[in-house]
Amino acid sequence: MVIADFSEHGQELSKQLNTDGYDTLFLKTDVTKEEEVKHMITETVKQYGKLDIMFANVGIANDNVAHELTFEQWKRTIDINLSGVFLSNKYAIEQMLKQGKGGVIVNSGSIHSYAGKKGVTAYSSAKGGVKLLTQTLTVTYAKEGIRVNAVCPGYIDTPLIAGADTEMRQHLINLHPLGRLGKPEEVKSCLIFS
Amino acid sequence: MRLENKVAIITGAGTGIGKETALLFAREGAKIVITDINEDSGNQAVKDIQSHGGEAIFIRLDVSKEEDWKKVTEKTIHSFGKVDILFNNAGIYIIKPLAEIQLEEWNRLMSINVTGVFLGMKHIMPLMAKQKKGSVINASSIAGLMGAPGHVLYGASKGAVRIMTKDAAIEYAPTGVRVNSIHPGYIDTGMAEYASKVTGSTKDELGKEFPMGRLGTVKDVANMVLFLASDESSYTTGAEFVIDGGATAR
């Protein structure tokens, strides 16, 4: 397994997994840089000989309402959350087509691939794009055996929402009829299924 | 095992998707209540599970009859003491042009595909709510998501299942009981056989119309139902899951 991250956290995770007896490789990758994404795929193939599964999970949160959202913030959110998914899908597909045996791609959508909410201006634009990108790739590569799906979680208790204060947290909980936030492992189980 | 010590009721479990799901659930450690209107196939499904070392009983159920549901509820509790999973799978399929649909067949299909799912949820979900946990999976179809010629009747029934699922999910979310719907494309069972006869296309030709270029298998569906039945999907309710070779991505 290749763990790609922009930050060094990925390095620690990879080390931890390797001491636990798993075989992982950390590749520092900025998904908005085409060369780095290409490198991520070629290094994966160099190390493990092939690529079967790609989880395009990277994403950042942005909660600014439109009139307070700078163009820079908009571009950065779209760049990471949408263009980053495109690039990693593009080069993964290229490799999977070469292998000729299909493959599985899981993209990170969100509840905001479907529904709007105050402030999720750039975030929902990107995540809505991920949903339709996923559907388009599904139809395009189904015959080649490449399955492309998106997981669209509600609010999951991760560092992404660590910025929320108690009131905001309660507000987020209230958005979910089950009356609590999701746990990361509840997304994980869905991914393993995919 | 992914369903260890869980008790599952499956309707229409004598053949097709229901039977395959029952066999898979049993392998994953669940105790199975096989229900079907057809006693022979239902009893056979029980035997098949038992011959693989699983635990199952058969209760005859016409999903459209409330009396039958009361019986199923009582006997399940009597035999196993609880219900963790309900798979409302029983259904029938009629393809017919709008103007040719007889009111009697409309009512009959609705009584099985819609009323059957309603009655199942009505009788089982309150028991699950008392246990503060449970998972219900309702069989809709891609016909509940998109239109097709000859599908006014069947599509209406599956569309009803889709939205009933969401309504029940919201109502029961505070109790910890989850309800989701599955939406298969053409799956290689008696139903695809029937569709092939009615449309005059071979099953292969039907499969070619899907982006992945093949029909689905009962195993493709059973694995999805297993995920939704298990605790792995514990934050998922009121949602739609397609098993359709990419058909609804178009």
Ligand SMILES: NC(=O)c1ccc[n+]([C@@H]2O[C@H](COP(=O)([O-])OP(=O)(O)OC[C@H]3O[C@@H](n4cnc5c(N)ncnc54)[C@H](O)[C@@H]3O)[C@@H](O)[C@H]2O)c1
């Ligand atoms: N096969 C497909 O292509 C397909 C596609 C989409 C959705 N579905 C849905 O999946 C479900 C299962 O389909 P399948 O392909 O396994 O069908 P199937 O015909 O193979 O099996 C249906 C089972 O339901 C039972 N049944 C019929 N009427 C009943 C009643 N009133 N009470 C109790 N049991 C009854 C039958 O005896 C049979 O065992 C159905 O709800 C169907 O609409 C199937």
